[in-house]
Amino acid sequence: MSRYILKRLLSAIPVLLLVSIAAFVLIQLVPGDAAAIIAGPDASNDEVEFVRRQLGLDRPWPLRLQDWIFGLAQGDLGYSYILNRPVTEAILERLPVTLSLAGLSIIFATVLGVALGVLAAVFHRSWIDALAMTVALFGVSVPNFWFGLIAILIFAVGLGWFPPGGYVSPTESFTGWLSAMALPALTLGTASMGQISRFSRSVMLEQLGQDYVRTARAKGLGQGNVIGRHALKNAMIPILTVIGISFSLTMAGAIIVESVFSLNGLGRLMLHGIQRRDYPVLQGGMLVIAFSFVIINLLVDILYSWLDPRVRYD
Amino acid sequence: MTDLTAFRSFSTRLTTRMSAAHLPLLIGGVIFGLIVLAAALGPFLTPYGPEDTSLMERFKGPSLAHPFGTDSFGRDILSRVLHGGHVSLGIGLAVITISAGLGIAIGATAGYFPRLDNPIMRVMDAGEAFPTLLMAIALAAVLGPGITNVILALGVAYAPRTARIVRASILVLSQQQFVEAARASGAGPLRIIGLHLLPNAMAPVVVQMTFIFADAVLAEAALSFIGVGPPPPAPTWGNIIADGRTYLYSASWITLFPGLAIFLTVLSLNLMGDGLRDLLDPRLKKVT
Amino acid sequence: MAEPLLDVSDLTIALKIGARSINIVDGISFRIDPGGRLGVVGESGSGKSMIALALTGLLPNVMQLVSGSIRFQGEALELAPPARMRQIRGRDISLVFQEPATALNPVFTTGRQVSEVLREHEKISAREARNRTIELFRQVGIPAPERRISDYPHQMSGGMRQRVMIAMALACRPRLLIADEPTTALDATIQEQIIDLLAALQEETGVAVMLISHDLPLVAEFAEQVMVMYAGRVAEIAPADTIFEAAMHPYTRGLIACAIGLETGTSRLPTIEGQVPPPLQFPPGCRFASRCPHAAAQCAQSVPGLQPIGPQHVAACLRLDQMTKLEVAS
Numbered sequence: 001m002s003r004y005i006l007k008r009l010l011s012a013i014p015v016l017l018l019v020s021i022a023a024f025v026l027i028q029l030v031p032g033d034a035a036a037i038i039a040g041p042d043a044s045n046d047e048v049e050f051v052r053r054q055l056g057l058d059r060p061w062p063l064r065l066q067d068w069i070f071g072l073a074q075g076d077l078g079y080s081y082i083l084n085r086p087v088t089e090a091i092l093e094r095l096p097v098t099l100s101l102a103g104l105s106i107i108f109a110t111v112l113g114v115a116l117g118v119l120a121a122v123f124h125r126s127w128i129d130a131l132a133m134t135v136a137l138f139g140v141s142v143p144n145f146w147f148g149l150i151a152i153l154i155f156a157v158g159l160g161w162f163p164p165g166g167y168v169s170p171t172e173s174f175t176g177w178l179s180a181m182a183l184p185a186l187t188l189g190t191a192s193m194g195q196i197s198r199f200s201r202s203v204m205l206e207q208l209g210q211d212y213v214r215t216a217r218a219k220g221l222g223q224g225n226v227i228g229r230h231a232l233k234n235a236m237i238p239i240l241t242v243i244g245i246s247f248s249l250t251m252a253g254a255i256i257v258e259s260v261f262s263l264n265g266l267g268r269l270m271l272h273g274i275q276r277r278d279y280p281v282l283q284g285g286m287l288v289i290a291f292s293f294v295i296i297n298l299l300v301d302i303l304y305s306w307l308d309p310r311v312r313y314d
Numbered sequence: 315m316t317d318l319t320a321f322r323s324f325s326t327r328l329t330t331r332m333s334a335a336h337l338p339l340l341i342g343g344v345i346f347g348l349i350v351l352a353a354a355l356g357p358f359l360t361p362y363g364p365e366d367t368s369l370m371e372r373f374k375g376p377s378l379a380h381p382f383g384t385d386s387f388g389r390d391i392l393s394r395v396l397h398g399g400h401v402s403l404g405i406g407l408a409v410i411t412i413s414a415g416l417g418i419a420i421g422a423t424a425g426y427f428p429r430l431d432n433p434i435m436r437v438m439d440a441g442e443a444f445p446t447l448l449m450a451i452a453l454a455a456v457l458g459p460g461i462t463n464v465i466l467a468l469g470v471a472y473a474p475r476t477a478r479i480v481r482a483s484i485l486v487l488s489q490q491q492f493v494e495a496a497r498a499s500g501a502g503p504l505r506i507i508g509l510h511l512l513p514n515a516m517a518p519v520v521v522q523m524t525f526i527f528a529d530a531v532l533a534e535a536a537l538s539f540i541g542v543g544p545p546p547p548a549p550t551w552g553n554i555i556a557d558g559r560t561y562l563y564s565a566s567w568i569t570l571f572p573g574l575a576i577f578l579t580v581l582s583l584n585l586m587g588d589g590l591r592d593l594l595d596p597r598l599k600k601v602t
Numbered sequence: 603m604a605e606p607l608l609d610v611s612d613l614t615i616a617l618k619i620g621a622r623s624i625n626i627v628d629g630i631s632f633r634i635d636p637g638g639r640l641g642v643v644g645e646s647g648s649g650k651s652m653i654a655l656a657l658t659g660l661l662p663n664v665m666q667l668v669s670g671s672i673r674f675q676g677e678a679l680e681l682a683p684p685a686r687m688r689q690i691r692g693r694d695i696s697l698v699f700q701e702p703a704t705a706l707n708p709v710f711t712t713g714r715q716v717s718e719v720l721r722e723h724e725k726i727s728a729r730e731a732r733n734r735t736i737e738l739f740r741q742v743g744i745p746a747p748e749r750r751i752s753d754y755p756h757q758m759s760g761g762m763r764q765r766v767m768i769a770m771a772l773a774c775r776p777r778l779l780i781a782d783e784p785t786t787a788l789d790a791t792i793q794e795q796i797i798d799l800l801a802a803l804q805e806e807t808g809v810a811v812m813l814i815s816h817d818l819p820l821v822a823e824f825a826e827q828v829m830v831m832y833a834g835r836v837a838e839i840a841p842a843d844t845i846f847e848a849a850m851h852p853y854t855r856g857l858i859a860c861a862i863g864l865e866t867g868t869s870r871l872p873t874i875e876g877q878v879p880p881p882l883q884f885p886p887g888c889r890f891a892s893r894c895p896h897a898a899a900q901c902a903q904s905v906p907g908l909q910p911i912g913p914q915h916v917a918a919c920l921r922l923d924q925m926t927k928l929e930v931a932s
């Protein structure tokens with residue numbers, strides 16, 4: 001088992017390296033004088049030259065790439081001359097907001113998505129199936145930023161159940177945090193919920209037709225046991241992959257949803273980065289999201305081996 | 315119970331699957347057709363231009379004269395939504411063309427030449443580690459806003475998905491006898507791929523293109539909304555919603571109608587994708 | 603005659619396709635005595651598995667029990683509510699399926715899957731269930747049971763998996779064990795081992811066994827009574843020890859000829875011409891008529907009923923009298 005995990009960890013390294021190179025290349029694509037852009041619009045000639053030397057933009061690209069990779073290895077994502085602080089620091093400050101948003105919406109999407117998918121499969125071709133799949137189809141079809149605005153209109157402005165935006169730290173007030181994150185998490189999780197329930201349904205349908213399900217019934221086990229334990233544990237193996245993919249969808253969606261709900265997270269930081277052409281921040285944010293995707297997939301694979309003995313022992 | 319499957323394949327499947335696939339395809343097709351028609355005929359359907367302002371007619375709620383109401387400049391929302399459809403559908407179409415072209419080229423190369431498979435697919439892995447939307451945002455941010463850049467960004471961002479599907483089909487197909495036969499008769503790789511492999515690998519690609527279209531409409535709207543899409547005053551659906559956002563509490567119709575337009579378009583495309591998948595390739599998993 | 607353990611009469615199971623309904627199993631009657639051994643033979647598609655599933659209330663959704671009665675220890679199972687059937691399944695009647703490779707859940711240990719039946723039906727502690735599982739593994743001949751209970755299905759061979767299935771089926775000491783082609787998926791040598799094991803366990807525990815198979819000699823060897831099925835109907839029920847000599851139905855005789863041909867390895871394998879018609883093409887009269895060498899005009903029209911031939915021996919053929927003559931002649 002540990003051999004398997006080790007192998008997966010090692011195979012993630014080249015992907016991480018490629019991702020880092022991709023983020024590096026991105027900045028090279030910026031048209032015009034990168035140093036002038038990064039230094040900011042108000043920078044003097046001397047300042048631009050200083051930035052050029054600091055960033056090593058006067059040196060050949062292989063050396064710069066090398067510096068970038070070595071910096072990354074030490075957790076250094078570069079320096080933002082517009083924010084006047086290290087990118088890593090700026091991102092770390094915003095990360096809790098984005099992580100709690102993404103985490104809550106994935107929990108919401110997984111719980112509701114799997115439940116709907118399983119119900120739809122168990123009551124295949126009944127009104128329950130139709131209803132669950134309509135909800136799922138709504139989830140994958142509705143634009144999340146619009147859904148968020150409508151949710152604010154109804155639940156925050158109209159009914160006054162939740163605040164219309166802003167972040168509350170859970171260490172300050174846990175209930176405040178939950179109520180502040182409820183609408184954003186719902187908004188962000190809706191698409192993943194739809195995707196997860198559509199997929200869960202087809203996987204579950206497949207599992208319910210398997211011989212071992214008939215065996216479980218022949219043993220006299222109840223419906224709950226047959227579906228909730230025997231079939232679901234098998235179904236969760238492929239469903240996990242989709243949850244992993246959904247997580248990356250969620251991290252990217254956070255950029256938009258944070259803007260709808262005025263949450264000062266990584267997404268908004270990046271958005272400001274785009275508006276102010278603060279490329280080091282944009283680059284750092286992209287890298288963090290891509291890394292989180294690779295790490296989540298790694299976790300998914302490790303969970304796999306815990307769920308599926310065939311993977312564990314191979 | 316070996317004969318069971320054979321028997322089922324022609325009784326149950328033929329009857330129930332046909333109708334099960336046709337219903338979503340039909341509903342989706344009709345809705346999508348109406349949307350395309352409305353977008354195409356947009357200029358003739360309303361008396362106002364999408365950018366015609368009128369100080370007298372600001373913030374008017376839905377009425378007979380302005381079924382979808384007007385915005386802060388007195389522009390007719392219906393006209394803007396219809397024009398937005400023009401832009402959104404056009405972008406969607408361009409995106410699926412580019413992503414299919416790139417995806418097929420990359421996927422076929424990886425699938426047919428075993429030596430290139432691993433390096434190409436690792437690059438695809440890295441590409442997919444950036445969520446599509448993020449990649450599009452980054453490219454649009456670097457290249458600058460504008461319709462062409464949005465199309466390029468999304469087209470490139472969706473290519474790995476198509477590539478993966480094409481590669482998988484090609485891998486299976488190239489093991490088959492008719493390909494061996496073609497190879498033995500001296501056909502070159504280009505001929506084999508183009509003439510023998512791709513035509514047989516198209517069904518899942520078509521299904522995927524429908525879903526990518528749906529995703530591209532959503533992504534373009536999101537890009538416009540956060541300000542990295544086609545710049546205002548271009549009446550894209552995302553731009554109209556971004557405009558309306560400031561007046562969300564007082565003039566919610568500005569936000570409501572373009573959102574519904576996006577929702578219906580994406581919904582109809584997803585329905586068509588579901589139907590096509592069940593019809594063309596029942597075994598494809600429901601990952602979109 | 604003692605009260606039978608299981609008394610099935612006029613059992614009819616229909617397949618629903620839209621508004622149509624086809625009798626996949628058509629008016630079947632048989633009985634099994636306590637501790638008895640009934641063999642069921644028939645080609646693929648003759649409805650054997652559907653009978654097994656109907657007896658345990660596990661028919662797939664597309665199938666419907668149309669008529670007939672199933673008396674098990676005097677209880678009418680066709681009327682039993684699902685909750686009652688659940689109590690009976692695995693405790694009083696258990697099933698062993700054809701494919702041990704897929705019949706076990708791949709993500710649970712084999713030991714857990716056996717102890718699960720015990721814990722479902724006999725509220726016992728986890729520890730006790732574990733001890734009894736080890737004992738059961740030993741009983742079905744799995745070496746080193748203390749270790750093997752933590753094996754997953756994929757770590758076992760086909761024969762071992764089928765032993766696990768048998769252990770699972772016998773865990774709660776049922777009165778009836780239905781084995782649906784338990785050896786079809788296994789190698790010839792393993793097949794014999796499994797049948798021997800079933801026979802030994804049957805003697806030991808006194809459980810009644812209904813053994814379903816394609817293989818007439820195998821069934822005749824094991825069972826006391828053999829029921830031969832053709833396209834959802836009973837062709838003949840005969841005592842196992844005399845079936846090879848006393849068979850009266852042309853289909854049974856055909857099966858015997860095939861079996862003997864296989865045994866002696868004659869160059870020209872005798873087979874029954876043609877195939878079992880698919881359910882949609884079942885003819886109105888005798889369903890075997892189209893393949894029967896002795897068929898007459900009446901066979902295409904009327905459905906043959908079961909005729910008594912001797913003690914414990916019945917056959918369903920309109921031309922039974924001619925059959926006897928034919929036999930004398932040959």
Ligand SMILES: Nc1ncnc2c1ncn2[C@@H]1O[C@H](COP(=O)(O)OP(=O)(O)OP(=O)(O)O)[C@@H](O)[C@H]1O
Pocket residue numbers: 315316317318321322617626644645646647648649650651652653662664880881
């Ligand atoms: N789920 C189902 N849907 C439709 N038809 C079915 C289904 N299950 C079984 N059948 C049909 O019912 C008939 C009887 O099937 P059954 O499985 O009982 O045959 P069998 O005698 O057990 O055959 P085998 O030796 O292959 O196991 C067959 O014609 C089969 O095609």
Ligand SMILES: [Mg+2]
Pocket residue numbers: 315650651652782783
């Ligand atoms: Mg069977």
